[in-house]
Amino acid sequence: MIPFLDLKSIQLAQRDELAAAFERVLESGWYILGAEVTQFEQEYADYCGARHAVGVANGLDALSLALRAMGIGPGDEVIVPSNTYIATWLAVSHAGATPVPVEPDARTCNLDPTRIEAAITPHTRAIMPVHLYGQPADMQAILEIARHHHLRVLEDGAQAHGARVRGERLGAHGDAVAWSFYPGKNLGALGDGGAVTTNDPELASRLRELRNYGSKRKYHNEVIGYNSRLDELQAALLRVKLPQLDAANRRRTHIAQRYLSAFAGLGLTLPHVPDFAEPAWHLFVVQHPRRDALAARLAELGVATMIHYPVAPHLQPAYATLGLGAGSFPISEAMHARVLSLPIGPTQGDDATDQVIAAVQRAVAELA
Ligand SMILES: *Cc1c(COP(=O)(O)O)cnc(C)c1O
Numbered sequence: 001m002i003p004f005l006d007l008k009s010i011q012l013a014q015r016d017e018l019a020a021a022f023e024r025v026l027e028s029g030w031y032i033l034g035a036e037v038t039q040f041e042q043e044y045a046d047y048c049g050a051r052h053a054v055g056v057a058n059g060l061d062a063l064s065l066a067l068r069a070m071g072i073g074p075g076d077e078v079i080v081p082s083n084t085y086i087a088t089w090l091a092v093s094h095a096g097a098t099p100v101p102v103e104p105d106a107r108t109c110n111l112d113p114t115r116i117e118a119a120i121t122p123h124t125r126a127i128m129p130v131h132l133y134g135q136p137a138d139m140q141a142i143l144e145i146a147r148h149h150h151l152r153v154l155e156d157g158a159q160a161h162g163a164r165v166r167g168e169r170l171g172a173h174g175d176a177v178a179w180s181f182y183p184g185k186n187l188g189a190l191g192d193g194g195a196v197t198t199n200d201p202e203l204a205s206r207l208r209e210l211r212n213y214g215s216k217r218k219y220h221n222e223v224i225g226y227n228s229r230l231d232e233l234q235a236a237l238l239r240v241k242l243p244q245l246d247a248a249n250r251r252r253t254h255i256a257q258r259y260l261s262a263f264a265g266l267g268l269t270l271p272h273v274p275d276f277a278e279p280a281w282h283l284f285v286v287q288h289p290r291r292d293a294l295a296a297r298l299a300e301l302g303v304a305t306m307i308h309y310p311v312a313p314h315l316q317p318a319y320a321t322l323g324l325g326a327g328s329f330p331i332s333e334a335m336h337a338r339v340l341s342l343p344i345g346p347t348q349g350d351d352a353t354d355q356v357i358a359a360v361q362r363a364v365a366e367l368a
Contacts, residue, residue, distance in 0.1 A: 002343050002352050004304040007183055009347040010248075011190065014240055018190070021236040031232050033212070040235040041195070043242055044179075047162075048171025050197035052204035055230025056211050059158045059180020062194035063091030065228060066176045067126065069196075069206040070152050072097050076125040079151075081111045082332035084130040086313045088156050091178075092128070100124070101314055101324070103331040107272040109133060109285070109339075113141035117149075126152040131160035131170060133308070134186065134252075134282030135273065139165050139173040146174070154178060157197075161187040162249045163280035172199040181230075181238055186252070186280050187245050189234040248346035252281035255344050255353050259284055262357045266364050269338070283308055286360075287338040290367050295340055297366065301359035306341045 011018060025036060037055050045053035056062050072078065074096040080088050082101035092099040102119045105112040111129045127146050129137035137155070146153045153174025157163075161179065163170050171177055181193030196207055209216050214225025256271070256279075263270055269287035273279055285308060288294045295305050312332050314324040326333065343356055 002303045002348075002355055004306050004341070004343050005184060005345045006347055007188075010188075010345065013347060014244065017240045018237055021240050022233065025233045025236045028232075033229055034232045036232050036235040036239065037230055040230070040239050040242070043239060044195060045171075045197055047169070047242060047245070048177070048197045049169045050171035050177070051199045052201065053195050053197045054204055054207040054211065055235060056194045056196065056207070057228040057230065058192040059178060059182060059185075059194045060087045060091055060094075061211075061226070061228040062178035062180065062196045063088065063128075063154065063156060064094040065207055065210045065226065066154050066178050066196045066198075066203075067091060067095035067097065069203050069210060070126065070154070070175065072125050072152070075123060077121060077123040078125060079116060079119055079127045081128075081130050081132070082314065082329040083109065083309075083312060083335050084132060084156065085158070085309060086316060086318070087158070088128055088130055089313045089319065097125070098123075099313075099319075099322075101329060101332075103329055104132075104335070106331055106335070108135060108138075108274060109271075109335065110135060110137040111142065113138050113145060116142070116145050120149055120151075124149070124151060126154055128154050128156055129174070130156040130158075131163055131280075133271065133285050134160045134163055134280035135271065136160060136163045136165045136170060136277045136279065138274065138276070140276070143174065158182070158185060159282040160280045161185065162245050164278035166276050167278075171197045175200060176203055181234065186249060186282050187238065187241055189241075190237050191231065191234055193230050193234040193238065195230065244346075249280050251346040251348075252344055253279075255348055256281045256284050258353055259342065259344075259357065263360065266361065267368060268360070268364060281344060283341045284344045285339050285341050287335070288340060288364070288367070289338060291338050291340050293367055294363055297363040298359055301363060303356050303359045304343060307339060308341050309336060309339075312336045
Protein backbone atom coordinates (compact mmCIF):
# COMPACT_ATOMS: atom_id res chain seq x y z
CA MET A 1 0.00 0.00 0.00
CA ILE A 2 1.31 3.47 -0.90
CA PRO A 3 0.68 5.53 2.28
CA PHE A 4 -1.04 8.90 2.03
CA LEU A 5 1.78 10.51 4.05
CA ASP A 6 4.60 8.59 5.73
CA LEU A 7 5.09 10.73 8.86
CA LYS A 8 7.46 8.28 10.50
CA SER A 9 9.91 8.25 7.59
CA ILE A 10 9.91 12.08 7.61
CA GLN A 11 11.01 12.15 11.27
CA LEU A 12 13.46 9.25 10.98
CA ALA A 13 15.30 11.05 8.17
CA GLN A 14 16.43 13.52 10.87
CA ARG A 15 16.53 11.11 13.78
CA ASP A 16 19.92 12.09 15.22
CA GLU A 17 19.32 15.85 15.00
CA LEU A 18 15.86 15.52 16.60
CA ALA A 19 17.31 13.39 19.39
CA ALA A 20 20.08 15.97 19.95
CA ALA A 21 17.47 18.76 20.16
CA PHE A 22 15.56 16.74 22.75
CA GLU A 23 18.75 16.22 24.77
CA ARG A 24 19.50 19.95 24.59
CA VAL A 25 16.09 20.84 26.07
CA LEU A 26 16.32 18.04 28.64
CA GLU A 27 19.71 19.29 29.82
CA SER A 28 18.69 22.96 29.81
CA GLY A 29 16.34 22.58 32.78
CA TRP A 30 14.02 25.18 31.16
CA TYR A 31 10.83 23.88 29.51
CA ILE A 32 8.46 26.82 28.84
CA LEU A 33 9.18 30.03 26.88
CA GLY A 34 12.94 29.68 26.85
CA ALA A 35 15.77 30.19 24.37
CA GLU A 36 14.47 27.58 21.88
CA VAL A 37 11.12 29.36 21.47
CA THR A 38 12.83 32.76 21.15
CA GLN A 39 15.28 31.46 18.55
CA PHE A 40 12.66 29.55 16.59
CA GLU A 41 10.48 32.67 16.51
CA GLN A 42 13.39 34.65 15.07
CA GLU A 43 14.31 31.94 12.55
CA TYR A 44 10.71 31.48 11.39
CA ALA A 45 10.10 35.24 11.11
CA ASP A 46 13.29 35.52 8.99
CA TYR A 47 12.23 32.57 6.84
CA CYS A 48 8.82 34.17 6.18
CA GLY A 49 10.23 37.64 5.62
CA ALA A 50 8.12 38.96 8.51
CA ARG A 51 9.31 41.20 11.35
CA HIS A 52 7.78 39.15 14.18
CA ALA A 53 6.75 35.57 14.89
CA VAL A 54 4.92 34.61 18.09
CA GLY A 55 4.80 30.92 18.99
CA VAL A 56 1.49 29.58 20.33
CA ALA A 57 0.04 26.18 21.25
CA ASN A 58 -1.57 25.25 17.89
CA GLY A 59 -2.96 26.61 14.64
CA LEU A 60 -6.49 27.17 15.94
CA ASP A 61 -5.13 29.32 18.78
CA ALA A 62 -2.88 31.20 16.32
CA LEU A 63 -6.03 32.15 14.39
CA SER A 64 -8.29 32.97 17.34
CA LEU A 65 -5.64 34.85 19.36
CA ALA A 66 -4.74 36.90 16.28
CA LEU A 67 -8.40 37.88 15.88
CA ARG A 68 -8.57 38.84 19.57
CA ALA A 69 -5.31 40.78 19.31
CA MET A 70 -6.96 42.73 16.48
CA GLY A 71 -9.81 43.61 18.85
CA ILE A 72 -12.35 41.48 16.99
CA GLY A 73 -15.15 40.08 19.16
CA PRO A 74 -18.91 39.89 19.78
CA GLY A 75 -21.04 41.72 17.21
CA ASP A 76 -18.28 41.57 14.59
CA GLU A 77 -18.38 39.64 11.32
CA VAL A 78 -15.39 37.98 9.67
CA ILE A 79 -15.36 36.79 6.05
CA VAL A 80 -14.15 33.18 5.69
CA PRO A 81 -14.06 30.74 2.76
CA SER A 82 -17.11 28.45 2.50
CA ASN A 83 -14.77 25.49 1.77
CA THR A 84 -12.01 25.69 4.38
CA TYR A 85 -11.03 23.34 7.18
CA ILE A 86 -13.46 24.11 10.00
CA ALA A 87 -10.71 25.54 12.26
CA THR A 88 -10.86 28.82 10.29
CA TRP A 89 -14.53 29.21 11.26
CA LEU A 90 -14.00 27.94 14.82
CA ALA A 91 -11.39 30.65 15.41
CA VAL A 92 -13.93 33.34 14.52
CA SER A 93 -16.50 31.74 16.84
CA HIS A 94 -13.95 31.44 19.68
CA ALA A 95 -13.20 35.15 19.35
CA GLY A 96 -16.94 35.73 19.85
CA ALA A 97 -17.51 36.98 16.28
CA THR A 98 -19.60 35.50 13.44
CA PRO A 99 -18.10 33.70 10.43
CA VAL A 100 -19.56 34.94 7.11
CA PRO A 101 -18.79 32.43 4.35
CA VAL A 102 -17.86 33.45 0.81
CA GLU A 103 -17.63 30.95 -2.05
CA PRO A 104 -14.30 29.88 -3.59
CA ASP A 105 -13.19 30.21 -7.18
CA ALA A 106 -14.12 26.81 -8.66
CA ARG A 107 -10.73 26.51 -10.39
CA THR A 108 -8.31 27.49 -7.58
CA CYS A 109 -10.50 26.30 -4.63
CA ASN A 110 -9.42 29.55 -2.89
CA LEU A 111 -11.56 32.51 -1.78
CA ASP A 112 -13.04 34.24 -4.86
CA PRO A 113 -12.18 37.96 -4.54
CA THR A 114 -15.04 38.94 -6.89
CA ARG A 115 -17.57 37.61 -4.35
CA ILE A 116 -16.20 39.30 -1.22
CA GLU A 117 -17.79 42.75 -1.53
CA ALA A 118 -21.33 41.34 -1.63
CA ALA A 119 -20.71 39.80 1.82
CA ILE A 120 -19.43 43.00 3.48
CA THR A 121 -21.84 44.64 5.97
CA PRO A 122 -21.38 47.49 8.49
CA HIS A 123 -20.36 44.77 11.01
CA THR A 124 -17.54 43.27 8.88
CA ARG A 125 -14.14 43.68 10.53
CA ALA A 126 -11.81 41.27 8.75
CA ILE A 127 -11.22 38.93 5.82
CA MET A 128 -9.57 35.55 6.42
CA PRO A 129 -8.11 34.10 3.21
CA VAL A 130 -6.97 30.48 3.55
CA HIS A 131 -4.05 29.29 1.42
CA LEU A 132 -5.86 26.01 0.95
CA TYR A 133 -3.96 22.86 -0.04
CA GLY A 134 -0.76 24.98 -0.03
CA GLN A 135 -2.02 27.16 -2.93
CA PRO A 136 -1.67 30.88 -2.22
CA ALA A 137 -4.88 32.89 -2.34
CA ASP A 138 -5.11 35.99 -4.58
CA MET A 139 -3.64 38.36 -1.97
CA GLN A 140 -3.34 41.39 -4.26
CA ALA A 141 -7.07 41.44 -5.03
CA ILE A 142 -8.04 40.63 -1.41
CA LEU A 143 -5.78 43.34 0.07
CA GLU A 144 -7.20 45.92 -2.32
CA ILE A 145 -10.77 45.15 -1.16
CA ALA A 146 -9.66 45.18 2.49
CA ARG A 147 -7.95 48.58 2.13
CA HIS A 148 -10.98 50.03 0.38
CA HIS A 149 -13.34 48.88 3.18
CA HIS A 150 -10.89 49.39 6.10
CA LEU A 151 -10.87 45.69 7.00
CA ARG A 152 -8.14 43.64 8.66
CA VAL A 153 -6.68 40.65 6.81
CA LEU A 154 -5.71 37.52 8.75
CA GLU A 155 -4.33 34.76 6.53
CA ASP A 156 -4.69 31.10 7.45
CA GLY A 157 -1.32 29.71 6.38
CA ALA A 158 -1.71 26.33 8.13
CA GLN A 159 -1.30 24.45 4.83
CA ALA A 160 1.15 26.73 3.03
CA HIS A 161 4.53 27.07 4.83
CA GLY A 162 7.03 28.32 2.27
CA ALA A 163 4.55 29.16 -0.52
CA ARG A 164 5.11 32.41 -2.42
CA VAL A 165 2.88 35.08 -3.95
CA ARG A 166 4.53 37.09 -6.75
CA GLY A 167 7.91 35.80 -5.59
CA GLU A 168 7.40 36.82 -1.96
CA ARG A 169 7.08 34.23 0.77
CA LEU A 170 3.78 34.20 2.67
CA GLY A 171 4.27 35.72 6.12
CA ALA A 172 3.03 39.30 6.18
CA HIS A 173 1.04 40.15 3.07
CA GLY A 174 -1.99 40.87 5.22
CA ASP A 175 -1.94 42.13 8.84
CA ALA A 176 -0.93 38.70 10.12
CA VAL A 177 -0.60 35.05 9.11
CA ALA A 178 -1.58 32.18 11.43
CA TRP A 179 0.42 28.97 11.14
CA SER A 180 -0.05 25.41 12.42
CA PHE A 181 2.81 23.01 13.12
CA TYR A 182 0.51 19.99 13.49
CA PRO A 183 2.65 16.94 12.54
CA GLY A 184 1.05 16.46 9.10
CA LYS A 185 1.63 20.04 7.92
CA ASN A 186 4.54 20.97 5.61
CA LEU A 187 6.42 22.26 8.68
CA GLY A 188 5.32 19.85 11.38
CA ALA A 189 6.33 19.38 15.01
CA LEU A 190 6.18 16.07 16.90
CA GLY A 191 3.01 17.28 18.61
CA ASP A 192 0.93 20.44 18.52
CA GLY A 193 2.33 23.88 17.79
CA GLY A 194 1.47 27.13 16.05
CA ALA A 195 2.63 30.69 15.41
CA VAL A 196 1.51 34.07 14.14
CA THR A 197 3.76 36.15 11.87
CA THR A 198 3.21 39.88 11.42
CA ASN A 199 5.04 43.12 10.66
CA ASP A 200 2.96 44.95 13.28
CA PRO A 201 4.91 45.29 16.58
CA GLU A 202 1.77 46.13 18.58
CA LEU A 203 -0.07 43.07 17.32
CA ALA A 204 2.97 40.91 18.17
CA SER A 205 3.15 42.38 21.66
CA ARG A 206 -0.58 41.80 22.31
CA LEU A 207 -0.18 38.19 21.13
CA ARG A 208 2.74 37.62 23.51
CA GLU A 209 0.54 38.91 26.32
CA LEU A 210 -2.55 36.89 25.31
CA ARG A 211 -0.67 33.57 24.99
CA ASN A 212 0.74 33.92 28.51
CA TYR A 213 -2.24 34.64 30.84
CA GLY A 214 -2.58 38.23 29.61
CA SER A 215 0.68 39.03 31.34
CA LYS A 216 3.76 40.94 30.20
CA ARG A 217 5.36 40.84 33.61
CA LYS A 218 5.08 37.68 35.73
CA TYR A 219 2.06 37.80 38.10
CA HIS A 220 0.83 41.10 36.62
CA ASN A 221 -2.17 40.57 34.33
CA GLU A 222 -3.29 43.32 31.97
CA VAL A 223 -6.01 41.39 30.07
CA ILE A 224 -7.93 38.12 30.43
CA GLY A 225 -5.43 35.91 28.63
CA TYR A 226 -4.86 32.24 27.85
CA ASN A 227 -2.29 29.56 28.35
CA SER A 228 -1.34 29.02 24.71
CA ARG A 229 2.43 28.83 24.42
CA LEU A 230 4.54 26.97 21.88
CA ASP A 231 6.33 24.22 23.88
CA GLU A 232 10.06 24.70 24.34
CA LEU A 233 10.58 21.10 23.20
CA GLN A 234 8.47 21.51 20.04
CA ALA A 235 10.34 24.74 19.25
CA ALA A 236 13.67 22.88 19.50
CA LEU A 237 12.37 20.13 17.17
CA LEU A 238 10.97 22.72 14.73
CA ARG A 239 14.42 24.35 14.58
CA VAL A 240 15.68 21.01 13.20
CA LYS A 241 12.85 20.81 10.67
CA LEU A 242 12.84 24.41 9.38
CA PRO A 243 16.16 24.24 7.46
CA GLN A 244 14.75 21.22 5.56
CA LEU A 245 11.45 22.88 4.61
CA ASP A 246 12.53 24.21 1.21
CA ALA A 247 13.98 20.85 0.16
CA ALA A 248 10.81 19.10 1.37
CA ASN A 249 8.65 21.54 -0.60
CA ARG A 250 10.81 21.02 -3.71
CA ARG A 251 10.24 17.27 -3.39
CA ARG A 252 6.48 17.89 -3.12
CA THR A 253 6.63 20.14 -6.21
CA HIS A 254 8.46 17.44 -8.17
CA ILE A 255 5.68 14.94 -7.37
CA ALA A 256 2.95 17.47 -8.17
CA GLN A 257 4.52 18.25 -11.55
CA ARG A 258 4.71 14.56 -12.41
CA TYR A 259 1.02 14.13 -11.49
CA LEU A 260 0.01 17.22 -13.48
CA SER A 261 1.67 16.00 -16.66
CA ALA A 262 0.62 12.36 -16.26
CA PHE A 263 -3.03 13.23 -15.61
CA ALA A 264 -3.50 15.93 -18.28
CA GLY A 265 -6.47 15.04 -20.50
CA LEU A 266 -7.45 12.07 -18.33
CA GLY A 267 -10.86 13.40 -17.31
CA LEU A 268 -9.88 14.42 -13.77
CA THR A 269 -10.19 18.04 -12.66
CA LEU A 270 -6.62 18.96 -11.71
CA PRO A 271 -5.32 21.67 -9.36
CA HIS A 272 -5.05 25.07 -11.08
CA VAL A 273 -2.03 27.22 -10.22
CA PRO A 274 -2.45 30.93 -11.07
CA ASP A 275 0.52 32.84 -12.54
CA PHE A 276 1.18 34.75 -9.29
CA ALA A 277 1.44 31.61 -7.16
CA GLU A 278 4.27 29.29 -6.12
CA PRO A 279 2.42 26.66 -4.08
CA ALA A 280 3.80 24.63 -1.19
CA TRP A 281 1.83 21.54 -2.42
CA HIS A 282 0.58 20.49 0.99
CA LEU A 283 -2.08 18.41 -0.75
CA PHE A 284 -2.61 17.30 -4.34
CA VAL A 285 -6.38 17.46 -4.75
CA VAL A 286 -8.16 16.17 -7.86
CA GLN A 287 -11.89 16.26 -8.53
CA HIS A 288 -14.02 13.53 -10.04
CA PRO A 289 -17.83 13.17 -10.28
CA ARG A 290 -17.58 9.60 -8.93
CA ARG A 291 -15.12 10.44 -6.17
CA ASP A 292 -16.13 7.68 -3.75
CA ALA A 293 -15.90 4.98 -6.43
CA LEU A 294 -12.49 6.33 -7.48
CA ALA A 295 -11.22 6.29 -3.89
CA ALA A 296 -12.49 2.72 -3.39
CA ARG A 297 -10.84 1.49 -6.60
CA LEU A 298 -7.55 3.21 -5.71
CA ALA A 299 -7.61 1.52 -2.31
CA GLU A 300 -8.01 -1.86 -4.08
CA LEU A 301 -5.05 -0.93 -6.30
CA GLY A 302 -2.93 -0.16 -3.21
CA VAL A 303 -3.11 3.64 -3.11
CA ALA A 304 -4.27 5.41 0.06
CA THR A 305 -6.23 8.64 -0.44
CA MET A 306 -8.02 11.14 1.81
CA ILE A 307 -10.87 13.64 1.44
CA HIS A 308 -10.24 17.30 2.33
CA TYR A 309 -13.00 17.69 3.33
CA PRO A 310 -16.07 15.44 3.28
CA VAL A 311 -18.54 17.94 4.85
CA ALA A 312 -18.69 21.73 4.30
CA PRO A 313 -18.47 23.77 7.54
CA HIS A 314 -21.97 25.31 7.07
CA LEU A 315 -23.46 21.78 6.96
CA GLN A 316 -21.72 20.62 10.16
CA PRO A 317 -24.04 20.23 13.17
CA ALA A 318 -21.71 22.64 15.02
CA TYR A 319 -22.88 25.44 12.72
CA ALA A 320 -26.57 24.51 12.44
CA THR A 321 -27.32 27.65 14.48
CA LEU A 322 -26.20 29.84 11.56
CA GLY A 323 -29.20 28.47 9.62
CA LEU A 324 -27.24 28.02 6.38
CA GLY A 325 -28.90 24.94 4.87
CA ALA A 326 -27.95 22.61 2.03
CA GLY A 327 -27.82 24.53 -1.25
CA SER A 328 -26.70 27.84 0.27
CA PHE A 329 -23.08 27.44 -0.94
CA PRO A 330 -23.36 25.35 -4.13
CA ILE A 331 -19.76 25.80 -5.35
CA SER A 332 -18.36 24.62 -2.04
CA GLU A 333 -20.92 21.82 -1.73
CA ALA A 334 -20.06 20.50 -5.21
CA MET A 335 -16.36 20.63 -4.32
CA HIS A 336 -16.91 18.69 -1.10
CA ALA A 337 -18.64 15.95 -3.13
CA ARG A 338 -15.85 15.70 -5.72
CA VAL A 339 -12.46 16.29 -4.06
CA LEU A 340 -9.93 13.51 -3.51
CA SER A 341 -6.37 13.97 -2.19
CA LEU A 342 -3.62 11.76 -3.65
CA PRO A 343 -0.46 10.73 -1.78
CA ILE A 344 2.23 13.42 -1.70
CA GLY A 345 5.08 14.00 0.74
CA PRO A 346 8.79 14.75 0.99
CA THR A 347 9.83 11.11 1.44
CA GLN A 348 7.64 9.69 -1.34
CA GLY A 349 10.01 8.14 -3.88
CA ASP A 350 9.72 8.02 -7.67
CA ASP A 351 8.66 4.36 -7.59
CA ALA A 352 5.74 5.17 -5.31
CA THR A 353 4.77 8.11 -7.52
CA ASP A 354 4.91 5.80 -10.59
CA GLN A 355 2.56 3.39 -8.83
CA VAL A 356 0.10 6.14 -7.91
CA ILE A 357 0.13 7.41 -11.50
CA ALA A 358 -0.50 3.94 -12.96
CA ALA A 359 -3.30 3.23 -10.47
CA VAL A 360 -5.04 6.58 -11.09
CA GLN A 361 -4.82 6.17 -14.88
CA ARG A 362 -6.29 2.69 -14.62
CA ALA A 363 -9.05 3.60 -12.13
CA VAL A 364 -10.18 6.68 -14.05
CA ALA A 365 -10.29 4.69 -17.34
CA GLU A 366 -12.40 1.97 -15.68
CA LEU A 367 -14.87 4.56 -14.33
CA ALA A 368 -15.27 6.36 -17.68
C1 LIG B 1 -4.53 22.35 10.37
C2 LIG B 1 -5.31 23.56 10.08
C3 LIG B 1 -5.70 24.46 11.09
C4 LIG B 1 -5.58 24.17 12.55
O1 LIG B 1 -4.32 23.89 13.01
P1 LIG B 1 -4.14 23.04 14.38
O2 LIG B 1 -2.70 23.24 14.69
O3 LIG B 1 -4.49 21.63 14.07
O4 LIG B 1 -5.02 23.67 15.40
C5 LIG B 1 -6.32 25.64 10.71
N1 LIG B 1 -6.58 25.90 9.42
C6 LIG B 1 -6.26 25.06 8.43
C7 LIG B 1 -6.59 25.43 7.02
C8 LIG B 1 -5.63 23.86 8.72
O5 LIG B 1 -5.32 23.01 7.73
